[in-house]
Amino acid sequence: MSDTTALRTQRARITAVTSGKGGVGKTFVSSNLAAALARRGERVLVLDADLGLANLDVVLNLYPKITLHDVFTGKHRLEDAIVPVAGGFSVLLAGSGMVEYSRLTPEVRDQLLQTIEAVTPQFDRVLLDTGAGISDVVLYTVSLAHDVLVVTTPEPTAMTDAYATIKVLATTQARRALQLVVNQVLKPGEGRTIRGQLQLVIDRYVSPGLDAPVKLDFLGELPVDPAVREAVQRRQLLLELYPGSPAAQAMIALAARVAQ
Amino acid sequence: MSASPPPPAESKLPAAAAAPASAALNVDAALSLLRQSGHEPPAGPVGSAAWLQNLIDALCELSSRDALTGLANRRHFEMVLAREIDRVARAGEPALLLLLDLDHFKGVNDNHGHAAGDLVLKAVAEALLECVRPMDTVARIGGEEFAIVLPNCPPAFGPTVAERVRTRVERRPVTIGLTEKISVTVSVGGAFAPQWVRSSVRLWLERADLQLYNAKTSGRNRAVFEPAAVSLVTAEEKGLLFGTSYSEHDDDQESRDGPA
Numbered sequence: 001m002s003d004t005t006a007l008r009t010q011r012a013r014i015t016a017v018t019s020g021k022g023g024v025g026k027t028f029v030s031s032n033l034a035a036a037l038a039r040r041g042e043r044v045l046v047l048d049a050d051l052g053l054a055n056l057d058v059v060l061n062l063y064p065k066i067t068l069h070d071v072f073t074g075k076h077r078l079e080d081a082i083v084p085v086a087g088g089f090s091v092l093l094a095g096s097g098m099v100e101y102s103r104l105t106p107e108v109r110d111q112l113l114q115t116i117e118a119v120t121p122q123f124d125r126v127l128l129d130t131g132a133g134i135s136d137v138v139l140y141t142v143s144l145a146h147d148v149l150v151v152t153t154p155e156p157t158a159m160t161d162a163y164a165t166i167k168v169l170a171t172t173q174a175r176r177a178l179q180l181v182v183n184q185v186l187k188p189g190e191g192r193t194i195r196g197q198l199q200l201v202i203d204r205y206v207s208p209g210l211d212a213p214v215k216l217d218f219l220g221e222l223p224v225d226p227a228v229r230e231a232v233q234r235r236q237l238l239l240e241l242y243p244g245s246p247a248a249q250a251m252i253a254l255a256a257r258v259a260q
Numbered sequence: 261m262s263a264s265p266p267p268p269a270e271s272k273l274p275a276a277a278a279a280p281a282s283a284a285l286n287v288d289a290a291l292s293l294l295r296q297s298g299h300e301p302p303a304g305p306v307g308s309a310a311w312l313q314n315l316i317d318a319l320c321e322l323s324s325r326d327a328l329t330g331l332a333n334r335r336h337f338e339m340v341l342a343r344e345i346d347r348v349a350r351a352g353e354p355a356l357l358l359l360l361d362l363d364h365f366k367g368v369n370d371n372h373g374h375a376a377g378d379l380v381l382k383a384v385a386e387a388l389l390e391c392v393r394p395m396d397t398v399a400r401i402g403g404e405e406f407a408i409v410l411p412n413c414p415p416a417f418g419p420t421v422a423e424r425v426r427t428r429v430e431r432r433p434v435t436i437g438l439t440e441k442i443s444v445t446v447s448v449g450g451a452f453a454p455q456w457v458r459s460s461v462r463l464w465l466e467r468a469d470l471q472l473y474n475a476k477t478s479g480r481n482r483a484v485f486e487p488a489a490v491s492l493v494t495a496e497e498k499g500l501l502f503g504t505s506y507s508e509h510d511d512d513q514e515s516r517d518g519p520a
Contacts, residue, residue: 159502167493197501198501205496
């Protein structure tokens with residue numbers, strides 16, 4: 001996606017965080033990556049685009065008064081729904097009343113597009129925390145992003161769903177470069193091995209027949225770390241609670257690569 | 261049409277009727293183009309704004325048609341395709357693209373001459389027009405290549421339409437000369453635009469073209485459709501992803517490796 005260079009100085013770089021399978025730590029990655037990027041001086045917004053099953057508020061222990069739902073229904077202005085959080089970034093929450101938006105009607109699409117267009121001038125980066133699966137809402141949300149960050153774990157089901165996501169994005173959205181984060185790795189280097197394995201299958205089954213090969217960039221891995229569990233249970237950011245933990249350090253390294 | 265003589269320079273714009281700007285315009289070539297292609301001269305007082313508008317409209321119409329068959333030409337077809345991609349992204353209505361290629365057309369030209377080939381192309385164009393709705397666009401996009409864009413076409417109807425087109429061409433022998441009849445068949449490749457997602461003209465064409473290729477290589481005179489957009493991960497892909505060897509001795513291997 002090289003057509004945005006001119007805009008980059010004025011408008012946020014939009015990165016979709018997606019996974020295929022749920023429960024691989026997508027929202028954990030989005031929120032802590034946002035905190036790590038904020039530490040680097042970026043103005044970051046995390047948009048909870050998981051319209052059907054939003055949980056960024058749960059992860060961050062927020063009780064938002066105003067959500068995207070209120071913006072969509074015209075009760076509140078968008079500015080009032082953008083909430084600064086402890087990690088030094090802002091969030092825009094879907095809110096639990098969004099179940100009716102889990103189906104992608106033209107209204108939802110237009111509202112989502114308008115929302116993103118309205119927020120991009122105010123931030124350096126917008127992270128779109130998408131829902132799980134490869135639904136039309138997820139595909140649409142991802143189609144709005146410059147970059148796609150795929151989160152997986154070493155679990156076979158997670159890898160299979162990550163592969164399916166990459167395949168669909170490559171064939172239906174002409175994505176030729178995607179980024180991979182491997183969460184919950186048991187031993188160092190496991191993430192890189194998984195990337196290699198995914199790339200192998202992509203080269204064999206996805207790239208042939210396309211105009212250009214699909215490249216999966218390895219962005220980094222996050223180790224299994226008791227500190228993560230602790231932070232999640234206490235509903236706080238890992239980077240706030242245990243900034244020195246191995247997973248937090250890995251997240252900081254990840255942010256450095258994202259910012260490049 | 262290539263044999264037509266250069267146009268006689270006979271059109272004169274009455275100076276009184278012409279606006280100052282149009283008086284200086286040389287429209288002779290445009291008028292003779294229209295005449296040559298069988299169009300009526302533009303309506304309205306010669307040189308008036310309405311007359312010029314009609315002339316421009318007629319030229320636009322002319323530049324969007326295929327000279328031999330009267331179908332939309334490639335330029336117009338690509339414009340329709342781009343418009344349809346916009347509409348599908350906005351409204352989510354499924355749209356189908358069919359690419360058609362006459363089977364063994366070179367043989368027609370070689371055995372019966374190019375005049376016969378032209379007759380066949382015209383007959384096929386008529387057959388295609390008979391098979392579609394007024395809202396659909398039928399185009400000739402290459403020598404013996406045709407395309408049909410079908411807006412708002414539910415996926416279940418795709419194969420029905422393609423089959424109708426295929427049989428219509430097959431059952432319509434073309435009379436050449438006095439008595440000789442030749443039958444032609446057509447191979448069809450179909451792909452739906454991904455709903456809600458902004459595709460590109462090139463990508464959509466590429467996908468339909470791949471299916472056309474599949475129709476050709478699997479024996480011609482048939483219609484082949486792209487499998488459902490959200491493709492699942494096959495056993496072979498999983499095998500490669502997780503390093504299992506999927507040889508013909510699969511079962512043996514599984515039973516051998518199972519207890520390990």
